[in-house]
Amino acid sequence: MRRIFIGAGLIALGVIANAQAAEEWGIDFEKKARVEAKVVDMACELTGNCPDNCGNGKRQLGLLMDDGRLVPVIKNFDIFAGATNDLIKHCNKRIVADGLMISNPKMPMFALQFSKPAEGGKWSRANQFGKDWSKANGGKNSGQWFRTDPVVARIIKKDGVFGIPGLKAKSE
Amino acid sequence: MDRRRLSLGLIATLTMGFTGTLGFAGAKAAVNKAAAPKRVQVTGEIIDTWCYVTEIMFAQGTAHHQCAVWCALGGIPVSVLGKDGKVYMVLRVEGDDTSVANPKLITIQTSEVTVDGDLYVRDGVNYLMVNKIADNKGIVNLTQDEYGIQPFGK
16 A cells, blocks of 8 residues: 555656656757756856856856856747746856757757756746746736837837838738 | 676776766867857848747748847847858847847847957857947848748738
């Protein structure tokens, strides 16, 4: 009886662990990856110009792997958003990053889906951009943030969807 | 006999582990450090790095302009797609180290530019510190007739 409980507990733990696991997105060269690495300010890593706190969210961040490879983290879980807001709290710290290693010969990159401190702690879904956007925009739902963002609206109103005022597609 | 096998196995494990450790440490010391930057001039289109590299949609020219604005504002890195076909990820623009949602980069999405900068190549990625935007021809890659509005058609 006791064994059954232990077995059920292990299965439940497995289910919980799987719930945090990265999902495939059907992108060429992608491979699900869970890696432990240090979060670094990429410009700092390359040039030695290193402001406090990795630039406070204004600089692109990457993963410095244990073998010395530097991998840019290009994407998070939010639509049309990067991962800086997710990673900045881990500046110069080691994390476990769960997501997609995209080994595209044009440019290798990582798409972050979950992360947690390497020393332990809870997994976080990589959707901090949406949370921050919602907070900055009066609590609006961030699901389609790009449709209601005031900066986007201003740019598209000025230049049009094609970037050239008045330009239309043949089909329009 | 069993003890001998155990000893041989232990020696083999330790030796392989030690050699592996040495090999790993040697590789770590030998690779992956950025070379000194190279002064370059790159001509090409300002693009959204994610959509272009992953090819999840057509991501060049006017058809993709709106999406490129979304992505740049969302903090996805902006790159220059050089005439040489290489992707140059921009980490600095004219003295401004902001590479997340930099207004200067958002407003020149899709434009054809010529930039002078310092190029760092590391682990298969071209990182560009743009010292000067020497020329900006504006948006010249007209792809909207063929591709409409990427990705949603509106």
